[in-house]
Amino acid sequence: MMRSLKIVVMLGYSLWLSGCAAVVITGGTEGAVLVAQERSAGNVVDDAAILVKIKGFYAGNDYKDLLANVEIKVIEGRVLLTGNVDKSESQIEAVRLAWQVAGVKEVINEVQISDKAGFSNYAQDVWISAQVKSRLLLGKNIRSINYSAITVNQTVYLMGIAQDQDELDRATYMASTTNYVQHVVSYVRLKDDPRRTANAL
Numbered sequence: 001m002m003r004s005l006k007i008v009v010m011l012g013y014s015l016w017l018s019g020c021a022a023v024v025i026t027g028g029t030e031g032a033v034l035v036a037q038e039r040s041a042g043n044v045v046d047d048a049a050i051l052v053k054i055k056g057f058y059a060g061n062d063y064k065d066l067l068a069n070v071e072i073k074v075i076e077g078r079v080l081l082t083g084n085v086d087k088s089e090s091q092i093e094a095v096r097l098a099w100q101v102a103g104v105k106e107v108i109n110e111v112q113i114s115d116k117a118g119f120s121n122y123a124q125d126v127w128i129s130a131q132v133k134s135r136l137l138l139g140k141n142i143r144s145i146n147y148s149a150i151t152v153n154q155t156v157y158l159m160g161i162a163q164d165q166d167e168l169d170r171a172t173y174m175a176s177t178t179n180y181v182q183h184v185v186s187y188v189r190l191k192d193d194p195r196r197t198a199n200a201l
Contacts, residue, residue, distance in 0.1 A: 038143075038146050038161040038191055039075065039076060039161070043076050043077075046077070046103055047074040047075060047076065047077070048074075049103070050074045050077065050079065050101050050103050050104060051072055051074045053101045053102075054072055054074075054079065054097065054098050054101055055067060055072065057097040057098075057100060057101070058070065058094070058097060061093060061097060063085075063089065063090045063093050063094075065085055065086060065090055066085070066090060066093065066094050066097070069083045069084055069085050069090075070082070070083040070085065070094050070111055071083045071150050071152075072098075073148045073150065073159050075148070075159055075160060075161070076105070076161075076196060077103055077104055077105035077106070078105060078106045078108065078159075078187070079098050079104055079106065079107045079108065080108045080110065080148075080150070080157060080159045080187060081094055081095065081098060081107065081108065081109050081110060081111050082110045082111060082112075082150045082152045082157050083111050083112070083152060084111075084112050084113075084114045084152065084153070085111055085112075085113055086113070087113065088113055090111075090113075091109070091111045091112075091113055094109070094111050095107055095109050095111075108159075108187055110152065110157055110185065112152055112153060114153060121153065124154070124180060125151040125152060125153065125154070126151070127180075128151040128154065128156065128178060128179075128180055128181060129149050129150060129151045129156070131178050131179065132149040132151070132156055132174065132175045132178050132181075133147075133149050135174045135175075135178060136149070136171055136174060136175075139170060139171070139174055140170075141166075141167060141170070142167055142170055142171055142174075143163060143167070146160045146161045146162070146163075147159070147160035147162075147171060147188065148160055149175060151181075153182075154180055154181060154182040154183070155181075155182060155183040155184070155185060156175045156176075156178070156181050156183070156184045156185070157184075157185050157186075157187065158171065158172065158175060158184065158185070158186045158187065158188050159186075159187045159188060160188050160189075161188065161189055161190075161191055161196070162188050162189070162190050162191065163190075163191050164190060164191065165190065168186070168188055168190065171188070172184055172186055172188075
């Protein structure tokens with residue numbers, strides 16, 4: 001009983017860190033099951049561990065702006081890096097450190113070198129991300145739990161797993177028609193994409 005409870009707590013904590021999925025406790029002794037989430041429980045836990053390790057590398061690095069300014073999303077071992085840094089060396093280091101973590105299969109570098117990273121710009125990006133996530137949540141026939149949306153300088157980066165091309169098209173349209181969005185860049189994969197099977201091996 002105690003061991004099952006510990007497993008549930010550890011899984012719940014990992015999911016909270018990754019910001020990805022809901023947990024339902026079943027039967028009191030059977031542990032936890034994921035709902036409406038295309039990734040397996042093992043993938044979710046692995047992704048959360050990768051995220052924590054990358055953040056640890058960033059925290060211990062000489063380029064102190066990495067932890068504060070680089071946003072990290074991990075889905076099935078694919079790492080998406082976004083944000084603003086002041087110099088190219090920081091951008092290079094962000095990518096290099098991400099590749100050092102075991103289990104990383106791909107690093108997508110969308111970190112920008114920009115002087116736009118003021119408070120007002122950041123606040124607007126946060127607002128845009130919240131609006132996109134809200135629209136996906138309320139969108140018809142869209143499993144929003146499988147999507148992540150990050151905004152940098154009014155460009156929305158979508159990452160996740162779509163049920164089919166129609167769902168992906170709807171999600172992309174919702175993001176692109178959100179107020180103040182200038183561009184949408186999609187790294188979403190379809191549920192039946194053979195590359196997902198390769199990642200699971």
